[in-house]
Amino acid sequence: MARIFITGSSDGLGLRSARTLAQRGHDVYLHARNNQRAQDARTACPEAKDVFVADLTSTEETKSLATQLNQTGPWDAIVHNAGLMNGVSHLKGKEGLPALFAVNTLAPYILSSLVDPPPKRLVFVSSGMHHGGDASLRNIQEAGYSDTKLHNVLLAFWFARKFGDRGVLSNALNPGWVATKMGGSNAPDNLDAAVDTYVLLAEGSGAAEGKTGGFWYQTRARTSKGPGRETSYEKSAEDEARQNKLVEILARISDVKPPQ
């Protein structure tokens, strides 16, 4: 049995994965942006152990979430799932940071850096759209969705290197285009297979056992090898200098030092 925390688990893939992981006997902790959404999450997943509240558009609330996680840990897995996509270009968090950048890029960096000891497994939820991301890392706070999803892969690979000698497994995941609030009702890919891939990486089981620094995608057909497989990703994400540069920028913006 593992202790697993999933960001953005009041809805969509985070909630569905939380339910499945709880049904599989794990201690699952949810996360929601405010008290109302926390109550919604509790109702939707009553098997969960608890719900943490933090609006990830706020770096202060994200840091405070890390403190709460440290009081409840150590963690077997943290899944960086919370994400924003459409209609948020005008939105800013409480400290004035663009919401898309704060939720999709900065929050996973802050939590992965401040949760101590690091979880045994880190999962960064990216997207196929990371292929269109801007690898230059210029004007990072103005990043669009694709840019932030490339950041997620860069972070997964940076933390795989950083924590490798401590046995931490860090991977990125593309759930496919699936029917959630974000994906829309006409999304063509298999939602259950996406959830199965979250489960695989959160448990570190099946094809994901012992694997780090990978980019994972669902398989539609469930084979004896399990529901997920490693797949190709944008090669610029392998560039260690680029990974380092991203972490330096995020450290400066958040005032959170990267783990040593």
Ligand SMILES: NC(=O)c1ccc[n+]([C@@H]2O[C@H](COP(=O)([O-])OP(=O)(O)OC[C@H]3O[C@@H](n4cnc5c(N)ncnc54)[C@H](OP(=O)(O)O)[C@@H]3O)[C@@H](O)[C@H]2O)c1
């Ligand atoms: N669905 C797809 O086709 C697809 C494809 C590729 C990648 N992804 C990735 O998969 C992940 C999950 O997406 P989804 O499809 O499940 O989206 P979703 O249904 O919109 O769920 C997103 C979750 O993130 C939470 N969230 C958003 N902003 C937050 C904030 N400021 N503070 C705290 N929580 C916040 C949402 O809370 P509320 O419920 O309160 O809004 C919700 O629980 C994302 O990282 C997304 O980029 C999805």
